Amino acid sequence: MGRILIVDDTMFMRTLLKNILFSGGHDIVGEAADGAEAVARYQELKPDLVTMDVVMPKVNGIEALKAIKAADPAAKVIMCTAVGQEQMVKLAVKSGARGYIVKPFQAPKVLEEVKNVLSA
């Protein structure tokens, strides 16, 4: 089970992910609503894993991912993209993302992906 930071600009998606991850026994150590906040919260909380939305105001998910990886190359980040943003996935992989989930998602598959990334 891991300590997880959830990053998404909509409260609805953050709450949904929080419920899914909590039901899988994970500890939600923090939330962030944009990329800049995500980078700051990562430094502060040092979570085992981050779920990172791609499209966010101010600093987007890819930029936040790059900043987190620059500060901690071992950081484990799973990107959350909407359907149709698959091109972003390649960019995210190049930038060091360990996994990706596509919205809308189903709880068991999210938990499976989180487990895979945490155990890698």
Place this chain on the structure above:
Amino acid sequence: MGAMKSVPVKVEHEGKWIPTTMGIAEDRFRIDAPLNQVIFYKSVVDLDEKKNQVIITAGGEGEAVYRIASVEKVLRIVKRFIITQASAYRLNAFFMSPAIRGGVLVQNTQWEKGVIAVMKTGIWFVSQEKQVCILLDEVTGIELTSREIQEKNLDVVKIDHLAENEVVTSFVLCPLTTLQVLYNFLKEATDETEVREEIDPLTGQVAMLVYSGMDSSTIENMLKLAHKDLDAVYESLLDSGLAEVLYIRKEIQLTPKGVRYISESVKSSID
């Protein structure tokens, strides 16, 4: 006509599974007694599968349905002949299935070159490696879109469908004119599940949470909804055909007898 190779199978006959043999040639198959039938693959109009069995519907004067059970190797050969020769809309294409499962990109999935056959109740993809069937009544979305393939943005048909209670996305890639024919055909074949109703934001959020696997009490907590308000949203989802009742759960309160039982059980545990 090539030589027929005989293999042991079971066929359904008058409600019972009967052991028999089946001859397989390149253009037809034969089912021995008690059916004694020869069926040309080109006369097949529909193909479905269940675990270890295929259901073949052959056309002609009155449709006949054959249920055949056998080992996977035999069924794969029969299915391949049928898909490549049956009376169906067929095209050569590349496909990727499954590409996304439950919102998670499937690792190591790749484009496969093969044949797609659109039959009465399902779409079949067949390649050297795979045989995939998507039932038309389990298709949840069709979209003509583009996808980056080998550094190029190419037109593809995206098919969302259910497979063993999971939402799966598959892609088909072929020349645009063929894609449009496939897209139009699938749109028409799945017209019944098209959403025409106006869905208000709250109902949409509830639907999204149900999709993600949340139960009623979690949804109430997440959206700060009273039980009767969530029930009203459920009713609207049911009325519009977007949802179906899975089960009805009761909310209860204890009777005086129940309260007495609890009081006594607490007392005895303290003792």
